[in-house]
Amino acid sequence: MCINVLLKVCWVGGAMPVSVTQRSFSPCRRRFNVLRQKPDLFRGETFTPLVSESALPRSVFHNYTARDVSAENCDCLNGGWCREGGDCDCSQFQGLGERCQIIPNIGQDRDGICRSWGQYHFETFDGIYYYFPGACSYILTKDCHSPEPQYTHWVHNSRSCRGSVYSCPRSLSLHFPSEEEITIAGYQVHKGGVRLSLPQTVRNVFLERLADYILVKSTFGFSLAWDGGSGVYVRMTEEHKGHACGLCGNYNDDGSDDLTTSSNVQTEDVADFGNSWVVQLPQERRCRSVEEEFPSPCTSESRMDDAIEKCSALLFFPFLSCHENIDPNPYVASCVSDLCVADDVDTFCRALVEYTRACSHVGYPVREWRDSFPQCYCISCPPTCTFEKECLGSNLHCLDGCYCPDGMILQNGSCISVSQCPCVYHGSAFPLGHVLEQGCSVCVCMGGIWNCTENNCTAECSVTATPM
Secondary structure (H helix, E strand, O other): OOOEEEEEEEOOOOOOOEEEEEEEOOOOOOOOOEEEEOOOOOOOOEEEEOOOHHHOOHHHHOOOOOOOOOHHHOOOOOOOEEOOOOOEEOOOOOOEOOOOOEEEOOOOOOOOEEEEEOOOEEEOOOOEEEEOOOOOEEEEEEEOOOOOOOOEEEEEOOOOOOOOHHHOOOEEEEEOOOOOOEEEEOOEEEEOOEEEOOOEEEOOEEEEEEOOEEEEEEOOOEEEEEOOOOOEEEEEOHHHOOOEEOOOOOOOOOHHHOOEOOOOOEOOOHHHHHHHOEEOOOOOOOOOOOOOOOOOOOOOHHHHHHHHHHHHHHHOOOOHHHOOOOOOHHHHHHHHHHHHHOOOHHHHHHHHHHHHHHHHHOOOOOOOHHHHOHHHOOOOOOOOOEOOOEEOOOOOOEEOOOEOOOOEEEEOOEEEEHHHOOEEEOOEEEOOOOEEEEOOEEEEEEOOEEEEEEOOOOOOOOOOOOOO
16 A cells, blocks of 8 residues: 655754654555575675566475485574585575574675674674574673773673563663663663663763664764664764674674684684673673584474475565665574574564664665564554654664654653653753753743743842951
């Protein structure tokens, strides 16, 4: 269905509380599908034209019946399957390594974003996807260039995650110089154990709630988005290239050295790499390391087949428009891993969301994709919100999620009228009608703007005599 959308979004804390973007989606056109396959590392890109999706049985696409050995015998990761001799064939999603443990994302518009979602999925700044089933706290990314790091960010995975990885708790800890630890769990933000109301400025870091995200932006070229559940997305400016370390890699435009341990040793072992970045918290019991030969989440060949059939939806309409910009292979592989553990609608929808979210973050939103997957319409959206998405003026180009109906704006997860926008002073938000007195000025908050008047002040003079 074609629609014309007029989208209003309020950026609380800015000088202008409302920005209006108009975009027309018309007319509607369906294209024939083109399955984009990741190239061999030593060859150019190849494109395989397909007939329309309705004419192509999914079983034809994922038919790889040349298996010689059951998948249970060699623990391949990321959709790899066993060949005669017990080694892994990684061609299904173009994985690399003995166990297909990494998948390079060669999308031309990755934009240097590190992302992690669903507890165990990671993609580095330089585009290396890997599956690491860690159940501890880890250094996600850290400034390893300065004696006093500009930033250190931890991700706290669930100690015991059963079932869907999206149903297990996850949280973040942010560390900046000369500041108390900032923790983010769900949509609650605490600093030094005290809950912060948003928006909030902490020295040179600004935090706010926008749509389905907590956004953290700094003056030194760092931005982070947290989806309130498991997804964390980090972007840094080029001045930080080569200075980062942690599970996000070193951000040097070379994915081949991303799996570098905390002792500065390059490895191909995902477990060795991930375990080296563990954070042992004094208030918690010691965490168990991930085994070197950790089992694949797809312990059953039949379950993997079923998962591949469902997850291959990302290779067809309506996701084709983003394939050139964001390679779908890592997201199909992560979807397969998730559905092998919990084959339910919510898990499937969250897997689709992660791909569309990656596309949105670099400025190529997959519009109206939920029309093709009506079972995904109610995922994580408040009932008062519509489902349109649009690009926003953020360090992440676009933010997917829920936005308010026309005439309303989003403030801390609720839709309010524009006239109810709070005003910001020194990083703190003040409600409509709040009176602020500063010297001889009296300011009243009105619709997100301070309305100030100058009063005449009575001058008093005094003379103090100094004894001779």
